[in-house]
Amino acid sequence: MNQTYSISAESVLSDLRYLQLLSNNFPTIADASTEIINLEAILNLPKGTEHFLTDIHGEYEAFQHVLKNASGSVRRKVDEIFGQTLRENEKKELCTLIYYPEQKLELIKAEENDIDDWYRITLHQLIKVCQNVSSKYTRSKVRKALPPEFSYILQELLHETQSDPNKQVYVNVIISTIISIGRADHFIIAMCNLIQRLIIDKLHIVGDIYDRGPGAHIIMDTLYNYHNVDIQWGNHDILWMGAAAGNSCCIANVLRLSMRYANLATIEDGYGINLLPLATFAMEQYGDDPCKPFMPKTGPDSVHNQKTLRLIAQMHKAISIIQFKLESQLILNRPEFGMEKRLLLDKINYEKGVLVYEGKDYLLKDTSFPTIDPQNPFCLTEEEEELIRKLKNSFINSEKLRKHIRWIYAHGGMYLVMNSNLLYHASIPLNKDGSFKEVEIYGRKYSGKSLLDKVDQIIRNAYFGDPDSEEQQYALDYMWYLWCGENAPSFDKDKMATFERYFVDDKSLSKEKKGYYYELRNEENICDMILKEFELYDPHSHIINGHIPVKTIQGEKPVKAGGKLLVIDGGFSKAYQSETGIAGYTLIYHSRGLQLTQHEPFQSTQKAIEEGIDIISTSFVLEFNSQRKMVRDTDIGKTLVTQIADLKRLLYAYQNGYIKEKS
Known part of the structure; x- marks a missing residue:
């Protein structure tokens, strides 16, 4: 017996019926072994980026822009990749293209004298951004996110290094061909959409999509088609x-x-x-x-x-x-x-x-x-x-309303526990004594x-x-x-x-x-009590709320109880912005830590496209991990570890004759 398995015959025999069912999905030793190797590799990738928004209240333009720029994550990536090699204006133009590819392309084509040269430069830049944002995922996951019409070409470009002269020629020929056959616009749009999709792994809406603003139904259409999202009902x-x-x-x-x-x-x-x-x-x-x-x-x-x-x-x-x-x-x-x-x-x-x-x-x-x-x-x-x-x-x-409400039921709940964070919109009622x-x-x-x-x-x-x-x-x-x-x-x-x-x-x-909750949530011991109620014992766990706008203009802070609780309602709704002084908070949780972003009022989509006016945001690092969090450290990682253990037992059963391989 291979010692690394630490599996006994008794434990395998006690679960033999389950393992026989598992063997239907992995019918041979090779299949089980390949899956173990695959899952072990996934465990050692950086955790995906989580994006938290709340109290959107129908403000669809600001919502869609924050979604497209991933609360500044796209700009940070562009800065990381291109550093001093691009001027500020060039980086701004690239970001705007990533946010609004169709509209920005129309403007550029009307202004550029040598559009083929622009295509060539821009495609090389977008390939670099795509390579960067896809690096934390398996090839399989990236492949599933690719638009079918360009899947093969994108796979080739994402996984080729241009430092090799032969590969550089290979990539250049692909790009030149894309331009010469008139597919550059379509390819750029596909890459920009891919960047938007890959830069955020999971979107959390911590309640209140509806009322006040003019486009809750537009927000719901966006969420309905979003790749990975949940909602905590407000x-x-x-x-x-x-x-x-x-x-x-x-x-x-x-x-x-x-x-x-x-x-x-x-x-x-x-x-x-x-x-x-x-x-x-x-x-x-x-x-x-x-x-x-x-x-x-x-x-x-x-x-x-x-x-x-x-x-x-x-x-x-x-x-x-x-x-x-x-x-x-x-x-x-x-x-x-x-x-x-x-x-x-x-x-x-x-x-x-x-x-x-x-x-x-x-x-x-x-x-x-x-x-x-x-x-x-x-x-x-x-x-x-x-x-x-x-x-x-x-x-x-109303057929459309029924469609949206069923989506809210299917993707939502009163609360969510994920990756050591507890998300709920408003409160948990408390007595005066806590x-x-x-x-x-x-x-x-x-x-x-x-x-x-x-x-x-x-x-x-x-x-x-x-x-x-x-x-x-x-x-x-x-x-x-x-x-x-x-x-x-x-x-x-x-x-x-x-x-x-x-x-x-x-x-x-x-x-x-x-209620007393809104006063007592400022105390660490109360937040610890609430977290333990939901079986969260990690000292780095957080409660994430919305519901009550943080009146930044009056000196209120979104970070409470020594960092245990975060209120990320800062006034997405225009109706609140005179009281809050800002236009909302959003939260980013990536492999390096937790980052809060404070947004100024969004002018308009038109200005963002035509003038490159991004939403003005200020980011605050709440927690920084000296070591990157990996998939192994997440809830999904715990599930994968269990799956690996099961597959190892199946492998043992194959190797020791308890289950026969299927041809």
């Missing part, structure tokens, strides 16, 4: 998931947020939701109403004229009132949610125009309530019932990891469960609670003061008190 994602499952309160909230930010593109163009019934209803009920508290939040780049904004404000008010009624009904139907304090429509003195709350009168900014019956304020009118029925039908039957808060769900109490596991199961049941079952109806109602419930890990505040923000000037009434 409260805005869950809201859309609830809407797609048919929860009327979630639908009303989705539409209200769309009106609040004048974001009709995602609703109408993206998902084909018919807003005409809402517009018609709003004009009928609020035609003479100025709807001032409901004027949408728009920036200087707004595409809407005043007449359209007025209509959106009317629609905004109409759906808001319907939302408050629907939520009130759900609160009464689900006393176990403990949200009776959010019943406010019955606290209005409609004659005096005041909200009577906890013994105090608050003057209302808007006193026009044509659809509310003061004697029965929670009841929808017949027109409102018909409207919500039509809207619900649109959401449930212990895990017990939350009652359907008669049972859950806390910590078990709470997130239970919530994950409920979210899946809401969409995929038996529509006639009591459990599925509870799950559907709970989707709304996850949006705004005090003990929801996706929210974790005492209230969502939507009504107060619209109708009451007194800011004290609209203040939302965060």
Whole structure:
């Protein structure tokens, strides 16, 4: 027996049935040996680069640019490879080409006098970048990433060294032929896309793709086709998931947020939701109403004229009132949610125009309530019932929305444990003393990891469960609670003061008190406790959050608890950038360590292409590994080590006659 195996006959015989099944995939000694050699080699490659983004909120241009430049990773590679051999302007032009090959090529061809010479130089440069970014992967993995039409040629170019004079001639002939037969543009585009794909091995979206910005559906199309991605559900994602499952309160909230930010593109163009019934209803009920508290939040780049904004404000008010009624009904139907304090429509003195709350009168900014019956304020009118029925039908039957939501379910969850990091969007509810808060769900109490596991199961049941079952109806109602419930890990505040923000000037009434988690997460011992709850004991483990924007302009820091916890929501959404002072954080975790990148507001894709204006970013090295992390040090590495052990036992079984080779 070869001593390196350390395998006993008893252990092989005890697993003989499993090994016989394994032999179907590796039918000979040669097959098993080759796979062992292959896996051992993979273990000793550098770990792939992980890219973390959160709270994108529909800002598709900035998102796509950060994805294309890999939070500055492309520029760092270009600097590494070309150092002082290229001027700054040349490196900038090369990076812009890699980000936007089709558009940049059009501009270059219109400007270059000797396009063949430019092709020749650029193809050599791109080959060097491709060789560099592919070096941490096996040939097999690179081959799978190659575009089929250029697969053979790219394999030849990626694995040939030009230091050998013979090989240099060989490469030059390939490049010259590509140019002479008119395939240079296609080949450049293929290489640029390959660089973008290989520079990032795994993309993590730590929640909140939806709402505020104009292109959540465009972001979802991008993610749908991305090579390796996961998502940890944020409260805005869950809201859309609830809407797609048919929860009327979630639908009303989705539409209200769309009106609040004048974001009709995602609703109408993206998902084909018919807003005409809402517009018609709003004009009928609020035609003479100025709807001032409901004027949408728009920036200087707004595409809407005043007449359209007025209509959106009317629609905004109409759906808001319907939302408050629907939520009130759900609160009464689900006393176990403990949200009776959010019943406010019955606290209005409609004659005096005041909200009577906890013994105090608050003057209302808007006193026009044509659809509310003061004697029965929670009841929808017949027109409102018909409207919500039509809207619900649109959401449930949107094919594009169904496709995207199913993708979110398939690639997501409430949390993710990967490579010693714990990812979740918002919080894990805590008590004041730092212990895990017990939350009652359907008669049972859950806390910590078990709470997130239970919530994950409920979210899946809401969409995929038996529509006639009591459990599925509870799950559907709970989707709304996850949006705004005090003990929801996706929210974790005492209230969502939507009504107060619209109708009451007194800011004290609209203040939302965060759960204890948001204070206690600054303490290392609390973060250690949370990490251990998820069986993470590595001293270099981290919690990675989003949800609450880091107000950098006020001196807040994204790194908390001595580096144990990272909050990478810095204001991707333009609506937050006045508060944060920046345009978001992203995180890169590569074989050399952990790197946080702070981004300035992105001007536009057009400026990036035409003027080479990259997103201005500042990178901070959070942790630097003196020795590169290899695949062996990752979760995938642990799986491969187990596979190698199994294959070695299979090899032993072949060599000792317990299993016969298959011809």
